[in-house]
Amino acid sequence: xxxxxxxxxxxxxxxxxxxxxxxxxxxxxxxxxxxxxxxxxxxxxxxxxxxxxxxxxxxxxxxxxxxxxxxxxxxxxxxxxxxxxxxxxxxxxxxxxxxxxxxxxxxxxxxxxxxxxxxxxxxxxxxxxxxxxxxxxxxxxxxxxxxxxxxxxxxxxxxxxxxxxxxxxxxxxxxxxxxxxxxxxxxxxxxxxxxxxxxxxxxxxxxxxxxxxxxxxxxxxxxxxxxxxxxxxxxxxxxxxxxxxxxxxxxxxxxxxxxxxxxxxxxxxxxxxxxxxxxxxxxxxxxxxxxxxxxxxxxxxxxxxxxxxxxxxxxxxxxxxxxxxxxxxxxxxxxxxxxxxxxxxxxxxxxxxxxxxxxxxxxxxxxxxxxxxxxxxx
Amino acid sequence: xxxxxxxxxxxxxxxxxxxxxxxxxxxxxxxxxxxxxxxxxxxxxxxxxxxxxxxxxxxxxxxxxxxxxxxxxxxxxxxxxxxxxxxxxxxxxxxxxxxxxxxxxxxxxxxxxxxxxxxxxxxxxxxxxxxxxxxxxxxxxxxxxxxxxxxxxxxxxxxxxxxxxxxxxxxxxxxxxxxxxxxxxxxxxxxxxxxxx
Numbered sequence: 001x002x003x004x005x006x007x008x009x010x011x012x013x014x015x016x017x018x019x020x021x022x023x024x025x026x027x028x029x030x031x032x033x034x035x036x037x038x039x040x041x042x043x044x045x046x047x048x049x050x051x052x053x054x055x056x057x058x059x060x061x062x063x064x065x066x067x068x069x070x071x072x073x074x075x076x077x078x079x080x081x082x083x084x085x086x087x088x089x090x091x092x093x094x095x096x097x098x099x100x101x102x103x104x105x106x107x108x109x110x111x112x113x114x115x116x117x118x119x120x121x122x123x124x125x126x127x128x129x130x131x132x133x134x135x136x137x138x139x140x141x142x143x144x145x146x147x148x149x150x151x152x153x154x155x156x157x158x159x160x161x162x163x164x165x166x167x168x169x170x171x172x173x174x175x176x177x178x179x180x181x182x183x184x185x186x187x188x189x190x191x192x193x194x195x196x197x198x199x200x201x202x203x204x205x206x207x208x209x210x211x212x213x214x215x216x217x218x219x220x221x222x223x224x225x226x227x228x229x230x231x232x233x234x235x236x237x238x239x240x241x242x243x244x245x246x247x248x249x250x251x252x253x254x255x256x257x258x259x260x261x262x263x264x265x266x267x268x269x270x271x272x273x274x275x276x277x278x279x280x281x282x283x284x285x286x287x288x289x290x291x292x293x294x295x296x297x298x299x300x301x302x303x304x305x306x307x308x309x310x311x312x313x314x315x316x317x318x319x320x321x322x323x324x325x326x327x328x329x330x331x332x333x334x335x336x337x338x339x340x341x342x343x344x345x346x347x348x349x350x351x352x353x354x355x356x357x358x359x360x361x362x363x364x365x366x367x368x369x370x371x372x373x374x375x376x377x378x
Numbered sequence: 379x380x381x382x383x384x385x386x387x388x389x390x391x392x393x394x395x396x397x398x399x400x401x402x403x404x405x406x407x408x409x410x411x412x413x414x415x416x417x418x419x420x421x422x423x424x425x426x427x428x429x430x431x432x433x434x435x436x437x438x439x440x441x442x443x444x445x446x447x448x449x450x451x452x453x454x455x456x457x458x459x460x461x462x463x464x465x466x467x468x469x470x471x472x473x474x475x476x477x478x479x480x481x482x483x484x485x486x487x488x489x490x491x492x493x494x495x496x497x498x499x500x501x502x503x504x505x506x507x508x509x510x511x512x513x514x515x516x517x518x519x520x521x522x523x524x525x526x527x528x529x530x531x532x533x534x535x536x537x538x539x540x541x542x543x544x545x546x547x548x549x550x551x552x553x554x555x556x557x558x559x560x561x562x563x564x565x566x567x568x569x570x571x572x573x574x575x
Binding site: 039042043047050052177 | 413433469
């Protein structure tokens with residue numbers, strides 16, 4: 001058995017890693033898998049970059065940021081496997097959400113209208129709203145910025161984005177430290193079940209089938225340990241297939257609920273897995289079958305285009321200066337070749353991606369794409 | 379040189395502060411990682427921030443270091459790639475350090491080394507305390523189980539103890555586990571009087 005350690009954050013989308021260990025997929029692939037629970041992305045990143053673990057559950061944009069040297073110590077990372085697509089929700093305090101469409105389902109169904117409602121709510125709020133995001137370099141932050149930017153909101157001027165670890169969001173909402181947050185599950189469901197807020201947007205509706213967490217390793221480690229990496233990807237692929245099967249959701253939720261993993265009640269973990277979420281306390285659950293995708297539609301196969309889109313948003317928001325070198329480095333983080341080597345013959349049909357505003361992204365024209373966001377909103 | 383220690387446990391901060399004071403660093407402030415702690419740190423403008431690697435507020439602090447105008451763009455301690463052994467030691471000890479840009483390595487290194495030693499000292503102390511707490515709880519459980527046996531079966535204390543011990547040995551379980559089972563069973567069969575039913 002080859003020992004391997006993976007750092008993770010307590011989130012429902014750590015499911016594929018947890019099941020790989022608990023259901024024996026890792027052991028079957030010859031790996032003695034240890035999962036190292038962490039409380040902040042900075043810790044996950046440091047453990048990976050400094051070799052305390054060999055792989056990590058990581059925000060896709062953070063893997064790009066670390067590679068580009070935007071996040072403390074620069075270190076080239078690779079992402080050969082997507083752990084999930086989507087899985088986030090935007091939750092606003094009940095008071096702030098009152099300025100949106102009173103019919104809760106309308107809000108999530110029509111992100112265009114909700115973006116405009118949100119923009120006008122900013123003016124009515126007694127102060128600049130503070131929205132929690134899990135990291136500067138997170139899909140959540142990029143998606144929120146993209147969505148608000150569509151409605152003419154400048155997220156750096158018109159509101160405050162406050163970085164908080166997902167596990168502290170609910171407490172910050174309770175104390176009024178933030179007016180809402182965008183985070184992975186189960187944290188929105190926890191806030192809803194406690195009556196502190198309402199879900200007003202699903203990540204899966206803002207960026208359809210957008211990459212969320214990836215399995216990241218150091219580029220040099222992937223280079224020198226091809227067999228271990230292949231075995232790991234095989235184990236994760238089997239695990240993802242198991243996790244995605246509806247008949248396993250109850251067992252999976254019970255597994256994740258344990259103190260060593262998400263440490264939250266089963267009832268708040270199930271909605272994300274089943275794609276049936278209550279938008280407010282006491283409200284009937286609404287169906288969002290694509291809320292979290294763990295395996296189907298080639299959900300795990302990475303593509304360099306994701307790196308390019310993430311890079312385009314880094315440039316758009318001034319997080320990195322545009323350069324050919326940075327663009328190439330960002331595209332090279334995602335490694336479909338490593339995925340294909342370990343999982344030959346796996347169906348690679350690309351999922352249908354896209355944004356709520358249907359603005360097309362052309363990976364061959366990143367500069368023009370970035371330019372198209374400048375100037376008055378369409 | 380101004381040093382900020384971000385820490386929730388007064389004990390760890392005290393251990394760290396004492397060590398730093400011995401080494402001649404006296405401008406030290408301890409900040410608890412709650413609410414507006416980031417703004418407080420910003421006003422304090424420390425040269426170096428020491429924090430527990432496991433602290434959930436690390437991301438918030440890094441965000442501040444990225445966007446802060448009050449602090450010159452500060453960077454993580456672990457910038458020197460040649461210092462892998464030191465970084466490994468820091469991570470193992472649970473120290474995460476942030477340093478303002480431009481601070482010389484020679485001045486930072488002793489602080490970090492000291493912090494590593496002190497964090498380790500704290501961990502040792504914590505393990506000792508946890509063991510003491512467990513031992514105390516175990517003894518209380520044992521006392522309650524013995525009392526039940528003494529009352530219910532008219533045994534003397536040494537007899538009650540012997541019974542628990544022999545049962546534990548026969549079942550190859552820890553004596554405290556047997557005591558816990560007895561207390562649970564007793565509560566089920568004979569609920570405390572006067573309580574809500």
